[in-house]
Amino acid sequence: MTDTMRSHGAPARGPSAAAAAVTTGSANILMRLTDPPMRAVQRLIGAARMPYVFLLPNLVFFGLFVFLPIGINIVFSVTGGTGLFPAERPYVGSEHYARLLDCGSYLEAASCREDLFWRGVGNTLTFTVFQMVAMVLFSLVTALVLNRPIRGRGFFRAVYFFPVLLSPVVVALIWKWILQRDGLLNAVLTTAGGEKILFFVDPGWAMFWSVFVSVWAHMGFYTLILLAGLQAIPRDVYEAAEMDGTRPWRVFHRITLPLLWPNLLVVLVLVLIRSVQVFDEVFVLTGGGPGTATMMVVQYIYTTAFANQVQNFGLAGAASVLLGAVLFVLTLIQLFLTRRRAS
Amino acid sequence: MKKAAWMAGCALALSILGAAGAQAETTLRIMWYSDGNEGEVMNDLLRRFEEKNKDVKVVLDQVPFKAINETLPVQLASGQGPDLARITDMGGLAPYLMDVRAHVKDAAYWEQNYGPFLQWMRVPGNTTAIPGYMTQLTVTGPFVNKTLFEQAGVAMPGANATWEDWAKAAKAVADKVQAPFPVAFDRSGHRFFGLAVSQGAQMAETGGELKPVDDGFKRAAKLVVDWHKAGVMSTELWGAVSGTAYRGANEEFKNAQVVFYESGSWQTAQFDKTIGDAFDWIAVPTPCGPANCSGMPGGAALVALKTSSHPAEVGRLLDYLASEEVANEFYARTLFVPGHIGLAKKGIAYKSASPQAASALKVFGDAVGKLDPVAYRIQGDPSSRIVFNAAISRLGQVVVGETTLDDAYQRISADVAQQIAERKKKQ
DSSP: OOHHHHTSOOOOOHHHHHHHHHHHHHHHHHHHHHHHHHHHHHHHGGGGGGHHHHHHHHHHIIIIIIIHHHHHHHHHHTTTTOOSSSSSSOOOTTHHHHHHHHHHHHOOGGGGGHHHHHHHHHHHHHHHHHHHHHHHHHHHHHHHHHSOOOOHHHHHHHHEEEEEEOOOHHHHHHHHHHTTTTHHHHHHHHHHHHHOOOOTTSSSHHHHHHHHHHHHHHHHHHHHHHHHHHHSSSHHHHHHHHTTTOOHHOOOOIIIHHHHHHHHHHHHHHHHHHHHTTTTHHHHHHHHTTTTTTTHHHHHHHIIIIIIOOHHHHHHHHHHHHHHHHHHHHHHHHHHHHHHOOO | HHHHHHHHHHHHHHHHHHHHTTTTTTEEEEEEESSSSSSHHHHHHHHHHHOTTEEEEEEEEEEOOHHHIIIIIHHHTOOOSSSSSSSHHHHHHGGBOOOOGSSSEEEEEHHHHHHHHHHHHOOOOOSSSOEEEEEEEEEEEEEHHHHHHHHHTTTOOOTTBBHHHHHHHHHHHHHHHHEEEEEEEOOOOHHHHHHHHHHOOOEEEETEEEEOHHHHHHHHHHHHHHHHOOOEEEEEEHSOOTTOOOBHHHHHHHHHHHHEEEEEEEHHHHHHHHTTSSSSSEOOOBBOSSSOOOOEEEEEEEEEEETOOOHHHHHHHHHHHHHHHHHHHHHHTTOOOOSHHHHHHHHHOOOOOOHHHOOOOHHHHHHHOOOOOHHHHHHHOHHHHHHHHHHHHHHHHHTTSSOOHHHHHHHHHHHHHHHHHHHHOOO
């Protein structure tokens, strides 16, 4: 009989109890081992500073894999040439930023010196607007339906969530197979007596399917967030409204929507940030075409840095910093809105 | 007795340890991409090399072509990388290639048989380095679906036919047999230059400045845009993706959807294997333009990299692979046009090729002799890929109506100038 068993006053039974005893024993040994050095550190720096000691491991990782790359990116954006190490790169100041921002009119990509960057910006904006509207709308409707006591609710929740588990490249390849000239959709269309549609040759269709596939792939995740919010709304509020004979639309408008707003806000901001960062799905699905109709900012950055023979890390770095600035502003807006709501 | 046995045992153990030390293995890594069966063939040859050279182990890391073009340059710039790699951008990667002249047995053999191509791998100004050998010489040229011509009852243009003749005939065939792609070009600047050189493109350097857009280039660009407008070329290839992305039409050709497919000799092996007797296909000589009937040369080279810390072993391996006997076997089994001048003169016996493939290889082999010197110079120019990429990126925009040809010409010149200027910036 172990010490742990004795301390509880009753003998444990079965393998799970034995495993628990081993775990507890190991934890005790670990605590005894770490206690003296931690006490020594506490004596040295004081109890008030101890939280920083516990935060340090995470901060080191965060600094190494987030802050350091951001710093390197900024260094790249103000240096030129094709060298990979900062020491090999001559300082060029704001040259890359000036090149990116040199435009006759920001509304006309063709008037810009780096026209492809601005085409990417325009496409990303279009994608973001359509994707946000579609994503929030469909996620909300799906969450509302799944929140009702329908038959097979668990099954449908799994069905809507399943695409979230797939890799974006797999999602894009599946849809590419469906949408290409001799794909599944065109086979259905021709069987039904229709004409083949070349979805990837028409800019409108290409953007539509980029948005559609993205919504299809990620809707389950946002539906889950909204569903959690819906289930947190107290039932008695609805019961009171029902007793008052409130119409369903008014219930949705005056009760559901305001109480769901914190979750909706999270979804809105997450969708917004993800839309601005979009790359993998659209790149695999359309390759940025036709022409540059679905080329997003991140694809521009990738191409500039890696796909050209002269790998222009400086220009790509500057574009990344500008994109990062936009994302930073969007995050600040999210924080502001969340805090205002909370207060 | 016991003491003698003990001493004998010690001596045996020492000799085993000594032998093991003498046989310490050097591992060489090759980054390799394949279009067809060349990875398999190379593996066979490497195993034979290892049998003859017990102290060297060679690992063939097979990667997608995209990794050779995008990942390898970053690795090399950071001082990392394999010992050898199979590359196509010889001019662009020349600064990272190792000169193994001191480690090969007979430098004269290399100069004699690989000389003209070695210049593609050397940094400008260097005339002596031996960085590697050509695993394959390629030449651009068209494949034609003969069966579609027969079904349509359209006569195939003859020798010295022009690009316009072929475009007209291919469109007539496609209209009759409902083929979606009368003429298809790989979405590649290299393939575009196959047409451009025949139209008189020079890609000349004047006053230290490269001029990618000249009259020949413009004639070729206008042909491509006009063919797209007239439905001779489909926007599904050049228009469907953006930037510098490569898009081949080999799948469409295999599915008998393409009448005339401008690609190159490296497709022969896969067409031979995958099309089988589904339809008759042939390779035809590159059509003529006002300047000449030349396509573009190209190819892939197995090169030594400066990142290797085993130059002697790398030299030994390259000597073995580039030897006439081994190279002959490699070219014959892979159905590649030889990048070895001696073998090209003797001719390769492609025993595994079908009559169709053998005939295509004969056409491409003959085309090598007709390549214009300008085409060789363009291929060897360290800035060629910059021009190829800029051309394909901007012409892709024109064919979908995003921009005009005149604007594209300006953008191509600006893109090329900007990238060359960036490359020249040094600390």
